[in-house]
Amino acid sequence: xxxxxxxxxxxxxxxxxxxxxxxxxxxxxxxxxxxxxxxxxxxxxxxxxxxxxxxxxxxxxxxxxxxxxxxxxxxxxxxxxxxxxxxxxxxxxxxxxxxxxxxxxxxxxxxxxxxxxxxxxxxxxxxxxxxxxxxxxxxxxxxxxxxxxxxxxxxxxxxxxxxxxxxxxxxxxxxxxxxxxxxxxx
Numbered sequence: 001x002x003x004x005x006x007x008x009x010x011x012x013x014x015x016x017x018x019x020x021x022x023x024x025x026x027x028x029x030x031x032x033x034x035x036x037x038x039x040x041x042x043x044x045x046x047x048x049x050x051x052x053x054x055x056x057x058x059x060x061x062x063x064x065x066x067x068x069x070x071x072x073x074x075x076x077x078x079x080x081x082x083x084x085x086x087x088x089x090x091x092x093x094x095x096x097x098x099x100x101x102x103x104x105x106x107x108x109x110x111x112x113x114x115x116x117x118x119x120x121x122x123x124x125x126x127x128x129x130x131x132x133x134x135x136x137x138x139x140x141x142x143x144x145x146x147x148x149x150x151x152x153x154x155x156x157x158x159x160x161x162x163x164x165x166x167x168x169x170x171x172x173x174x175x176x177x178x179x180x181x182x183x184x185x186x
Contacts, residue, residue: 028066032059142179 036058040051116125123130148158149165164182173181 029059029063032062036062139176142176142183145183146179 033055037051037055040055040058045051045054121130122133146161146165148155149162152158161182164185165178167185168178168181171181
């Protein structure tokens with residue numbers, strides 16, 4: 001079982017990898033849109049309901065301008081460049097990125113399945129749930145044990161349990177600890 005510090009480190013690494021993945025998925029059009037939107041908002045462009053629409057327009061115009069400039073250098077670069085297809089395999093296409101994502105998820109699924117088959121116990125996969133379940137079961141046992149006292153049943157059993165709890169309380173214990181000691185003295 002991992003310590004809290006190890007889990008925190010792993011969560012930080014996961015967040016960093018998720019950010020990198022989002023950036024890798026981002027197309028050039030998305031980058032142009034983000035820049036245009038930031039600029040429009042920073043300069044108070046309005047009305048607000050038209051800002052997003054204007055930012056997409058600017059992003060599309062920027063891509064057109066880029067394609068025009070790039071086409072003078074290479075005839076291989078066309079409208080598909082933002083998807084990575086026009087770069088001679090240097091940038092993965094959307095389909096290649098989806099395939100890589102599926103392969104990565106399949107690997108995670110296989111590893112998770114293998115680990116589950118080795119040990120599928122509640123304590124391993126849901127440790128906090130297992131701990132809470134144990135505590136809840138103990139509380140249920142305590143409540144059932146003190147039920148005759150709480151309900152006011154007039155019996156030797158209830159009287160004996162009351163005396164056992166009183167003894168534990170006088171010994172300085174309280175709450176669950178007092179009930180536990182009284183239950184053990186049974």
